[in-house]
Amino acid sequence: MRGELTVEEYMAGLGVDMLHAGGMKRTEDLAEMCRVSRGKSVLDVGCGYGKTASFLVKKYGCEVFGLDISRRMIEGARKKVMEEHVRDIVHLLLGNAESMPFKDESFDVVISEGTTVFLEKEKALKEYVRVTKHGGYICLNELSWRKEPPRRAVERAFNDLQGVQPLKCEEWIKLLVDSGLEDVESRTYRYKSFSWDVIRSIGLHALVKVGVKHLIDSRIRRWISRQEAVFHNYSEYWGYGLYSGRKP
Ligand SMILES: C[S@@+](CC[C@H](N)C(=O)[O-])C[C@H]1O[C@@H](n2cnc3c(N)ncnc32)[C@H](O)[C@@H]1O
Secondary structure, three states, X not given: OOOOOOHHHHHHHHOOOOOXXXXXXHHHHHHHHOOOOOOOEEEEEOOOOOHHHHHHHHHHOXXXXXXXXXXXXXXXXXXXXXXXXXXXXXXXXXXEOOEOOOOOOOEEEEEXXXXXXXXXXXXXXXXXXXXXXXXXXXXXXXXXEOOOOOHHHHHHHHHHOOOOOOXXXXXXXXXXXXXXXXXXXXXXXXXXXXOHHHHHHHHHHHHHHHHHHHHHOHHHHHHHHHHHHHHHHOOOOEEEEEEEEEOO
């Protein structure tokens, strides 16, 4: 839509360096579900500004590859890993999740936060499985419908949330099972746009910037209110989940 902000413009405009449900608290839960630990190689698909990549390296001592289709995101992520002093351990690449520039069985762990929901899901999962080593884990953090949504909710989500196409919680689980993963686990949550965990994750500085931008920038204001309306109007349907499985 003309005049509509992209996810990158929104994140860059606000100085928000992560955009996934539940904030970094859920990233820790996700890392635990897929057994991230020292020495493991982890791929973050749709790495955005590299916050998760930097966090995982610092907290767990693993090596992280971040892939994103947006040049602007990858440039932002390069800045972030420099600031965080992890640029030698985080490797950032421009590329498409649905056709990744990696050899088969390259990673111990493949994660993706707030990204697969935008993609052709079977195709993306096939790629995630292909690049995961046997015995390795895949874990997603994705928006999910808690129950069958009305058609209007699905349309509003697609139109007002930059093309998201969430699945129901049980459909995400089925997607992982049908992709050949074993020991599939899920943790599901109600969605809240502003939980303390999210506020803590984006930080006070970014929060103040959001407030100021909201006042002075009409595009940002429109973007936020359209997003909020979709979540608010259909709040009983919105959830998100962590979904993990092991490649046999
Ligand atoms: C909502 S943002 C989430 C970013 C990051 N994972 C986070 O949690 O902050 C979605 C990200 O997916 C990326 N993306 C969208 N389609 C993609 C694709 N086909 N391949 C790789 N990345 C993609 C976008 O550029 C964006 O950085």
